[in-house]
Amino acid sequence: xxxxxxxxxxxxxxxxxxxxxxxxxxxxxxxxxxxxxxxxxxxxxxxxxxxxxxxxxxxxxxxxxxxxxxxxxxxxxxxxxxxxxxxxxxxxxxxxxxxxxxxxxxxxxxxxxxxxxxxxxxxxxxxxxxxxxxxxxxxxxxxxxxxxxxxxxxxxxxxxxxxxxxxxxxxxxxxxxxxxxxxxxxxxxxxxxxxxxxxxxxxxxxxxxxxxxxxxxxxxxxxxxxxxxxxxxxxxxxxxxxxxxxxxxx
Numbered sequence: 001x002x003x004x005x006x007x008x009x010x011x012x013x014x015x016x017x018x019x020x021x022x023x024x025x026x027x028x029x030x031x032x033x034x035x036x037x038x039x040x041x042x043x044x045x046x047x048x049x050x051x052x053x054x055x056x057x058x059x060x061x062x063x064x065x066x067x068x069x070x071x072x073x074x075x076x077x078x079x080x081x082x083x084x085x086x087x088x089x090x091x092x093x094x095x096x097x098x099x100x101x102x103x104x105x106x107x108x109x110x111x112x113x114x115x116x117x118x119x120x121x122x123x124x125x126x127x128x129x130x131x132x133x134x135x136x137x138x139x140x141x142x143x144x145x146x147x148x149x150x151x152x153x154x155x156x157x158x159x160x161x162x163x164x165x166x167x168x169x170x171x172x173x174x175x176x177x178x179x180x181x182x183x184x185x186x187x188x189x190x191x192x193x194x195x196x197x198x199x200x201x202x203x204x205x206x207x208x209x210x211x212x213x214x215x216x217x218x219x220x221x222x223x224x225x226x227x228x229x230x231x232x233x234x235x236x237x238x239x240x241x242x243x244x245x246x247x248x249x250x
Contacts, residue, residue: 034090042101120175157187
């Protein structure tokens with residue numbers, strides 16, 4: 001189920017490769033997924049004697065997928081600033097992971113404390129990862145369009161969380177149980193939102209003063225607009241568009 005959820009993002013990146021642009025897709029889910037995978041891989045290493053091999057191998061595979069996705073995202077980012085932000089954020093993720101490894105391995109001597117600290121941090125990272133799509137959910141509600149919230153990804157995350165929740169219950173691992181219970185709730189909420197807005201007419205969003213950058217890019221792509229197009233600009237007596245637009249006009 002985990003590998004299925006990793007592969008569910010492939011159609012999104014196939015679209016990015018074909019269009020050579022990340023469009024309105026956010027890099028947050030992949031950054032948080034990478035941090036989550038790294039922490040749970042280390043937690044699996046610490047719990048090898050308690051059946052943590054599944055956690056280690058599955059999350060290591062997940063990290064490999066996230067590295068590939070982030071590489072494509074940086075390659076097809078629309079601006080240099082966007083590339084720099086994603087690259088810097090990836091570096092920060094690795095720095096945080098390295099700090100956690102050093103703290104647990106060299107400063108915490110008792111095995112039980114190592115598990116407690118690492119399990120808590122892994123839970124927090126997983127909750128943030130599951131919460132990352134909340135910004136996309138807000139965009140879906142605002143635009144009444146599910147274009148940038150793929151159904152397959154939401155379904156895969158829900159099924160994966162449900163499966164791991166059952167695994168945590170069977171193995172009596174409270175960290176796996178709690179984390180994936182929250183994942184199931186957030187995944188179901190995404191599916192409900194998709195069901196509500198999948199057949200609705202997208203909102204004709206053109207007001208750039210209330211839109212986030214991702215929404216602006218999505219709007220341009222949706223309506224076929226480009227930066228060079230003059231949108232309802234007032235004209236002078238000769239019929240030429242002015243650059244000045246009154247407040248409230250678009």
